[in-house]
Amino acid sequence: MNGNLKVLIFTDLDGTLLDHHTYSFEAAIPALKVLVEKDIPLIICTSKTRAEIEKVRLELANTDPFISENGGAVFIPKGYFLHPFSYTKEDPEYFIIELGTPYDEIRAVLNQIKERFPGKIKGFGDLSPQEVSDLCNLSLQQANLAKRREYDEPFILKDENAVDEVKEIASYSNLQITRGGRFYHLIGNNDKGKAVRLLRDIYGEKNKHLKTIALGDSQNDLPMLKMVDYPVLVQKPDGHYDPSVTLDNLILAEGIGPAGWHETILKILNKLS
Numbered sequence: 001m002n003g004n005l006k007v008l009i010f011t012d013l014d015g016t017l018l019d020h021h022t023y024s025f026e027a028a029i030p031a032l033k034v035l036v037e038k039d040i041p042l043i044i045c046t047s048k049t050r051a052e053i054e055k056v057r058l059e060l061a062n063t064d065p066f067i068s069e070n071g072g073a074v075f076i077p078k079g080y081f082l083h084p085f086s087y088t089k090e091d092p093e094y095f096i097i098e099l100g101t102p103y104d105e106i107r108a109v110l111n112q113i114k115e116r117f118p119g120k121i122k123g124f125g126d127l128s129p130q131e132v133s134d135l136c137n138l139s140l141q142q143a144n145l146a147k148r149r150e151y152d153e154p155f156i157l158k159d160e161n162a163v164d165e166v167k168e169i170a171s172y173s174n175l176q177i178t179r180g181g182r183f184y185h186l187i188g189n190n191d192k193g194k195a196v197r198l199l200r201d202i203y204g205e206k207n208k209h210l211k212t213i214a215l216g217d218s219q220n221d222l223p224m225l226k227m228v229d230y231p232v233l234v235q236k237p238d239g240h241y242d243p244s245v246t247l248d249n250l251i252l253a254e255g256i257g258p259a260g261w262h263e264t265i266l267k268i269l270n271k272l273s
Contacts, residue, residue, distance in 0.1 A: 072151025193223025
């Protein structure tokens with residue numbers, strides 16, 4: 001890790017760094033190259049699973065820590081930090097800090113909610129890989145990676161009027177509902193903001209004057225955006241901004257998804273230099 005680190009970037013994927021329809025980051029490549037040149041960490045923070053993120057990291061040649069499933073867990077590659085930090089468990093590749101509720105417990109609560117609203121709720125666990133593929137415009141291989149969930153259950157709610165009641169039922173089990181680009185998500189007492197703060201503090205142990213940037217497009221990104229110096233909201237595919245994301249210092253990217261991501265990253269880095 002760069003000992004002279006000055007900037008840290010956290011990013012959502014779907015609809016932000018990745019195009020909502022094609023999942024391509026092509027429009028952001030010039031800015032991504034600048035991050036590599038300047039040795040600026042790019043920390044993926046998404047509702048996607050570890051398996052999905054690892055595929056994207058390979059495509060990006062990214063070796064930095066990442067945050068999966070709406071802050072469910074932080075994955076830190078072994079050997080990345082030279083100073084000690086606390087973690088929950090480890091595997092051959094990562095030190096893992098778990099913040100979320102185990103998936104089996106989340107599924108059990110979703111099944112209770114489904115009984116209250118018969119035929120109106122479908123979670124990823126109820127869908128076949130082919131159905132996930134069709135819904136999300138993913139390949140079958142990508143759909144299988146999306147179903148490998150550990151801390152978060154995306155679901156479809158066919159009756160928008162039921163949102164408040166669904167949230168109330170979830171709260172009885174100490175779970176919460178958040179909204180992403182495509183789905184509602186049932187999660188534990190975690191969010192992107194808690195994971196970002198934790199990771200920011202680990203970096204900050206050796207880099208006291210870090211400037212932090214975060215980019216997102218949806219309500220589930222708001223906790224992350226609140227934690228950084230430069231919070232950026234990119235445009236949705238139709239050119240509008242998510243109205244549920246409001247902050248006094250919010251930067252509105254002039255562009256949709258990765259195009260807005262690219263423009264705004266370069267502007268902020270130029271300002272900081």
